Amino acid sequence: MAQSAIIKDVQVASIQAQLPAPVVFGDWVMKIREFATVRVRTSTGHEGWAFTLTRDGAVAEQIRKSIAPVYVGTDIADREATYRTTKGRTYGSHSAGVGLRALSIVDLACWDAAAKIADKSIAEFLGGQVKPMPATCIIGYPPAIMPPEKTGAQTAAFYANGWRRFKAPMGATWEISKARLKAARDAAPDAWLGTDLVWMFKTVDEAAAYANTLAELDMGCIEDIFPPGNAGKLAELRKRVPMPIWFGDEQGGSYFPEALIMAKSVDRVRVDLTCMGGITGGRAVIDECLAAGVDFCPHMFPHTHSQVFSAWGFDDKPVEWGVPWTGVHPYDDALAQPEIMQDGSGLMKPLPQGPGFGKMIDKEWCLSQPHQDPDHILQD
Incomplete structure (x- = not known):
């Protein structure tokens, strides 16, 4: 029987990536590109990572408020059922937009952690x-x-x-x-x-x-x-x-x-x-x-x-x-x-293959940009 791997925490940081010049598309002006990066940790000591653009939405807040509380305490092996449960509890927020964006990177981080537990690349x-x-x-x-x-x-x-x-x-x-x-x-x-x-x-x-x-x-x-x-x-x-x-x-x-x-x-x-x-x-x-x-x-x-x-x-x-x-x-x-x-x-050529997705975060670069990291996931 596979070892039980309980999700201990789901944590998120926001990084305001600085641009060499504003990106201007008519009324859409981007002075930064903000990313949210998620870490999922399991009872086995494995970490899963994923990231997305926030598009100026409150992705980190959504994860902390209505996604992490559902995932924490569940088994990583049940990640697909947990995804459906999380979406179903808040269809109004998680069916599209910022809520779905937040749920998506938590799901990806869970798959990353599960692949690492299996000691396989995500493709394998x-x-x-x-x-x-x-x-x-x-x-x-x-x-x-x-x-x-x-x-x-x-x-x-x-x-x-x-x-x-x-x-x-x-x-x-x-x-x-x-x-x-x-x-x-x-x-x-x-x-x-x-x-x-x-x-x-x-x-x-x-x-x-x-x-x-x-x-x-x-x-x-x-x-x-x-x-x-x-x-x-x-x-x-x-x-x-x-x-x-x-x-x-x-x-x-x-x-x-x-x-x-x-x-x-x-x-x-x-x-x-x-x-x-x-x-x-x-x-x-x-x-x-x-x-x-x-x-x-x-x-x-x-x-x-x-x-x-x-x-x-x-x-x-x-x-x-x-x-x-x-x-x-x-x-x-x-x-x-x-x-x-x-x-x-x-x-x-195929990217270098490591357990899970491989390296999905460069903490040194993240820390070099303005960021919000209340859980210190960029510094651990």
Whole structure:
């Protein structure tokens, strides 16, 4: 019989990652990127870790208030049942948004701890293995100040190092945004190229007008065009543009991805296990896509997604990496970085495998940033 492993505590710290320049997407201005990192400790002395962006939500408060009290005292082997119990006790808070985001990283930390108890990598624990995967380089940061010529030079440098997939967010204006993409295309003529419209468009007409100016660049996708909440409007846009539409970042929960699928809004659903239910709840999102025959791929968090998606047999899905220390995803920058195969495939080699997810926190970096750590999990 497996050794009982009771969850002793669920603790969380918040880290305000400093950026080289504010990230400006219209009314959305990010002067920092705040992350919440969770530690789950068991009676066997094992620790599970996971992290997510807070998106300025009270993730740490939610964990302390309504999630940790349910998990503490339960057996790590019962983590899926505990996830459902926690969600069911507070459907109004835990079905979507901040509550689901908080519950997701606790679930991931529990899976990390369980894999460590079994002395297996998370991929092995899920019954699979890690394989080489396509990797997308997020270029063009900081977007408000990175000009086209520097975006092109950045693309050229990464292309020379084996990268074959690139994605840039909107710049300061439509004209600059297109010029940045053209510079990237000129630097990497045969590469896959996508763009994140970061929810900056309000109407179908304006979104279609901009997207159609990009048609000559052979775009691999446009994504996150409108603020979430109107699958019908997205479906209308899909009929009016030549490139695939990807959607779903930062969502999850009630009617996701059901609404997008039923409205035939997307070519690919974006999946983020750190805010869509972790491993326990997030797998249902993927299963819904599979049942409907709709494609999907992960959003950022490559240390989590590359291992889980590969273990589940989806090693053809591209994982995303920001250019280090440009403000894309600072927490990742202090962890293991990708090694791209030098055979022209653009595939990344599997990340180093350790028990569980491997190293999911660099405490020295966390402590170098403004932070709130009432339980001292960054200093133990």
